Amino acid sequence: MAPHFALVDVNNFYVSCERVFNPRLEGVPVVVLSNNDGCAVARSNEAKALGIPMGAPWFQMRELARRHRVRVLSSNYELYGDMSGRVVAILRAFSPDLEVYSIDESFLDVAPVLALHGGGSSLGQAIRHRIRQWVGLPVCVGLAPTKTLAKLANHLAKRHPGFGGVCDWAALPAPEQAAWMSGVGVGEIWGVGRRLEPKLQALGLHTVRDLCRADADFLQARFGVVLARVASELRGMPCLDLDTLAEPRQQIIVSRSFGHPVAALAPLQEALAMHAAHAAEKLRADGSVAAAVQVSLHAHPFRTGERHEGAVTLPQPTDDTRLLIRAVRAAAARLYREGCTYRKAGVLLFGLSARERPQGELFDFGEAGRERSARLMAVMDGINRAYGPDTLRSAASGLERPWRMRSGRRSPRYTTCWEELPVVS
């Protein structure tokens, strides 16, 4: 059976999560900031209408926001992650063939259940209704025979109220499809970014329709196979499959800007120890081990761009937090330069492989040591899952932690923390 894709995407996801628990945010401009309160990463429609762009540095927007009484929030990833999980659980009941594409978007292959729901449009409405009723979030649904067209349909459903939040591309008559394609700029397409857009425009390819009708061999020769696939998908020929099983990651990055600049080695090492511990948690969640770790220290990213980086190959691949912390502390001591003021530090784990088949046994702890390590890590992960992140952590990550990122306007963790449950009075 040919696939029929549905792309379900939550509108202004972070802002919508905040509105579920704080109805006073309805109808007014709301912005959610990135980590360290740096950039605007989510905007309500009212905030978009004020001209606040995605990714805008917040200090540049502050005056505008004050004038228009924009409600500003720090990001609350614990809340958004939990809400995302609830949406995915609902979607799985509609179709088990599901790919979680990002925190607020999933693709489903709905071909087998389309008839059951009386067609794409009513299936889309059923999804919208259930997510609204059970979780409180507004979503839009785009349906089409390829993922790229489903993205396009979703884009139309979001922007044109006439669709009622659901656009079933295949149900539109051909002349209407052509008209919609002519109305969307080439830069809006999934797979065409900031670099490609001007190059395509210079060749006279301005709209989705132009790209759709461009010669496939020409696109392939000029821009590579990625863009050629995009064009094929727009013509209705599926090139991208549903990725239903989440493959373990190939690399794991944890990095954060500091709330305040850091000049001394000790706090740098604390921050890196915490990042290493968080990276190791993700590593174990994937069932992987890392062969190498890279540490990076960033000085003045927007002025000199100065950055000190160094990689360490571990004696053997590991997922043990203690060994990773030891490695990043040593690397930091080597990279650190006296007199330098640092803004950000990061840990990258790479050379990842599955834990079941460790590579190289020559200088191992031996079987007993490996088992002790695995048990200890499992206990630590269990405690932190049950009682919250960082409940049990290495002393190497510091006690005061003055370098921690700014997050002064974070809403309560309504759904994941007993002390912060919403109270109805």
Added chain:
DNA sequence: TCTGGGGTCCTAGGACCC
């Protein structure tokens, strides 16, 4: 003064092999 964080895939070029 102040600018996030975490990923993926593809391509070209070099090293190396027979």
Added chain:
DNA sequence: TCTGGGGTCCTAGGACCC
């Protein structure tokens, strides 16, 4: 003067996504 053909693996850089 003139120097094959086919492959793999790795890395860096560039593009994209949210």
